Amino acid sequence: xxxxxxxxxxxxxxxxxxxxxxxxxxxxxxxxxxxxxxxxxxxxxxxxxxxxxxxxxxxxxxxxxxxxxxxxxxxxxxxxxxxxxxxxxxxxxxxxxxxxxxxxxxxxxxxxxxxxxxxxxxxxxxxxxxxxxxxxxxxxxxxxxxxxxxxxxxxxxxxxxxxxxxxxxxxxxxxxxxxxxxxxxxxxxxxxxxxxxxxxxxxxxxxxxxxxxxxxxxxxxxxxxxxxxxxxxxxxxxxxxxxxxxxxxxxxxxxxxxxxxxxxxxxxxxxxxxxxxxxxxxxxxxxxxxxxxxxxxxxxxxxxxxxxxxxxxxxxxxxxxxxxxxxxxxx
Amino acid sequence: xxxxxxxxxxxxxxxxxxxxxxxxxxxxxxxxxxxxxxxxxxxxxxxxxxxxxxxxxxxxxxxxxxxxxxxxxxxxxxxxxxxxxxxxxxxxxxxxxxxxxxxxxxxxxxxxxxxxxxxxxxxxxxxxxxxxxx
Numbered sequence: 001x002x003x004x005x006x007x008x009x010x011x012x013x014x015x016x017x018x019x020x021x022x023x024x025x026x027x028x029x030x031x032x033x034x035x036x037x038x039x040x041x042x043x044x045x046x047x048x049x050x051x052x053x054x055x056x057x058x059x060x061x062x063x064x065x066x067x068x069x070x071x072x073x074x075x076x077x078x079x080x081x082x083x084x085x086x087x088x089x090x091x092x093x094x095x096x097x098x099x100x101x102x103x104x105x106x107x108x109x110x111x112x113x114x115x116x117x118x119x120x121x122x123x124x125x126x127x128x129x130x131x132x133x134x135x136x137x138x139x140x141x142x143x144x145x146x147x148x149x150x151x152x153x154x155x156x157x158x159x160x161x162x163x164x165x166x167x168x169x170x171x172x173x174x175x176x177x178x179x180x181x182x183x184x185x186x187x188x189x190x191x192x193x194x195x196x197x198x199x200x201x202x203x204x205x206x207x208x209x210x211x212x213x214x215x216x217x218x219x220x221x222x223x224x225x226x227x228x229x230x231x232x233x234x235x236x237x238x239x240x241x242x243x244x245x246x247x248x249x250x251x252x253x254x255x256x257x258x259x260x261x262x263x264x265x266x267x268x269x270x271x272x273x274x275x276x277x278x279x280x281x282x283x284x285x286x287x288x289x290x291x292x293x294x295x296x297x298x299x300x301x302x303x304x305x306x307x308x309x310x311x312x313x314x315x316x317x318x319x320x321x322x323x324x325x326x327x328x329x330x331x
Numbered sequence: 332x333x334x335x336x337x338x339x340x341x342x343x344x345x346x347x348x349x350x351x352x353x354x355x356x357x358x359x360x361x362x363x364x365x366x367x368x369x370x371x372x373x374x375x376x377x378x379x380x381x382x383x384x385x386x387x388x389x390x391x392x393x394x395x396x397x398x399x400x401x402x403x404x405x406x407x408x409x410x411x412x413x414x415x416x417x418x419x420x421x422x423x424x425x426x427x428x429x430x431x432x433x434x435x436x437x438x439x440x441x442x443x444x445x446x447x448x449x450x451x452x453x454x455x456x457x458x459x460x461x462x463x464x465x
Contacts, residue, residue, distance in 0.1 A: 011352040011364075032354070032362070052380075052411070053387070110411065116343035118377040122416055146350055146366070163419035232383050235376045242373050253332060253354035257362035279356065283332055286372075293375040 001094075002132035005102040007141040007148050011250055014060075015040065016143020017104045017127040018067040022076070024102055025178050029070075036258030037073055037187050038066030039194040041251055045210040047217065051165075052121060054236035057214065059251055061198075063106055063125035063166055067173070069194070073187035077177035082169040086157055089170035093130060096174065102131040102141070106171040108162025114142070114149050124166040130156070188262045189331050195255075196328040199320060208321040215313035222306055230306070231295050238289045248289065252282030259327075270330040274323070281319055288312050332356070334365050342369020343377065384411060396464035401437030403428070405462065406452040420451045 005024055010016030010031040019034045035041070039061070046056040060066070064080070071078050083089035096103045108124045109115065132139035137150040151159070160170045199207035214237065221230035241248030256278040263271035291312060295305050334355040344350060350366040357363050391408040394400035407417050418425045421444075430436050431444075440448075442456075449456045 009352050011354060050413075053383075053413075114347060116347050116349070118343045118381060121411060144351065164416040167419070231379070235380050235383075238373075238376050239380060242370070242376075249332070250353065253362075257354050260362050275362075276360070279332065286332070289376075290372050293372045296375060296379050 001097050002134065002139060003097055003100045003102045005129065005131035005141065007129075008143070009146050010143045011254060012040070012060075013127040013143050014038075014063065014066045014125075015254070017129055018070060020129055020141060020143060021102060021104055021175055022178070025175060027076075027178055027182065030261075032254050032257035032261060033184075034070055035066065035251075035254050036195075036262060037184070037191045038068075038070035039191050039198065040066045041195050041255045042198055043207055043210045045205045045214050045217075047205075047213075052236060054233045055217075057210075057237055057240050059241060059248060063127070064171075064173075067104075069191070070187075071175070073190055074182050074184075075179045076175055078173055079176045080171060080173040082171045084169070086161055086170065089160060089172070090153065090157065093172055094133060096172070097130065097133055101174050102129050104129055104173045105160060106168035106173075107159035108164075108168065109159075110162065111155065111158045112142075112151075113155070114145065122162070122164050124162050124164060124168055126159075184265055188265060192262070192327060192331050196324045196331075199324045200328070208317045208324070211317040211320065212314055215310050215317060218306055218313065219310040234292050234295060234309070238292045241285065242289050248285035249282040252278055252285060256282060268330065271327075274327055274330060277323055277326075281316065281323060284312075284316050284319070288316065334358075334363060337365040337367050338370040338372075339367060340369045340371040340374065342371075342374045344369045384408075392464045394464075395462065398434055400432050401434045402459055402462040402464075403437060403448060404432045405464065406448070406454070406459065410452055417451070421447055 008016070008020055008023070010019060012031070012035065015031045015034045015038070018038065019029055019031050022029050042059065042061045044058050049056040067078060070076070081092060083092070093103055105128055106124070107126050107128060108122060109126045110120050110122045112120070112126070128143065129141040130138050131141055137152055138156050140149045140151050142149060160168055162168060201207045201209070203209065204213055218234065221233055225233070242250065256275045259271050259275035259278060263269065263275060288309065291309055332353070332355045334357050337353045337355050345368060350368055352364050353367045354362055355365055388405070388408045391400065391405040395402055395405050407414070414425050414428055418428045421428060431440060445456050445459060449459045452459065
């Protein structure tokens, strides 16, 4: 069996699944629109939570929130089901496929063997669509992949019931209602306000304050933990930024693309300018990654490197603070 | 980032025949997407991360060799897990799992517990119990 479904590749998984499922139902929303209206841009630093032996940073909200916010703002209804019984989880999925419903799943990344080894970690907030089952294999549309792939029953069960932080518990989801007429303008305004408020939140670990806190922490790491550990911590920040869902530069570019589209829909010239400004900030995030990668090459002047990186991140935080204040006013 | 600046470096993505989507602006200043074969910066950081993990795995292996730890610790590190995550997979408390790292306690584990560990690590019970670190 095979549900009607067209696979489009995207930069980020949750955007991709949301966009692909909605397009499948005739609602043309591209990745930047989903990301923007779902208020996907975020930052949080959780120094007390260790992932892969390093403090956790996240450049995105909790899994499911992008699609949920998008749905709320556009009046779309999504059905989400979690399971404690693995057999039942597979039955409900197959029932959906029989009813021609391509279905989104939250899964763990570690056991997805189509990813290179470098990408395989116990990260449970990945998303993909199952759109059929043929010869005992599930047909998979993983939005970060160029083409569709296959997973056996056993493989799919393993990733659906991955354990640990944000365990998916077999969660599946799909839109059950999409309004006939959708007005994007009010949803865009609401979404931009939410992102501005998140990024400017008066909480030390969230948004621009969180970025600044990481910037200050970098300075202390080599003295507190030694160079080796400090480099590993730094590496984790950049990996979270550039690899797991393209958080830093990547997300800024997607958000800039969203603002460019929003400028047209809202007929707001200022957003067009802000779009380019966001892109430049994205470039700075990428520069930060370039400079961070140099700590592995240079042996001398190690302290200076950390000072420079710290200053770079704090500078980015300052620019983003000014940016989101302007953006809030422009709406 | 301009479309022409989207990095096309060699990376681990090629081993799996993959490319990833990047957003960038074209000559008219309009955002568009471009496929990237990889970025050297990311590759450097990923390689260092894998080296770091390998060191930890080798340390665990050495501990098993010396009789200081049971194979549980080695396979846990090999599977990029920590005690909390392994405990989640086993449906046990962290302190229970940490006891099993003691070779003496490990020797007396029940067949069903060993089976569950083997399933979690995706190996056979024999591979688990006969691992000596050599």
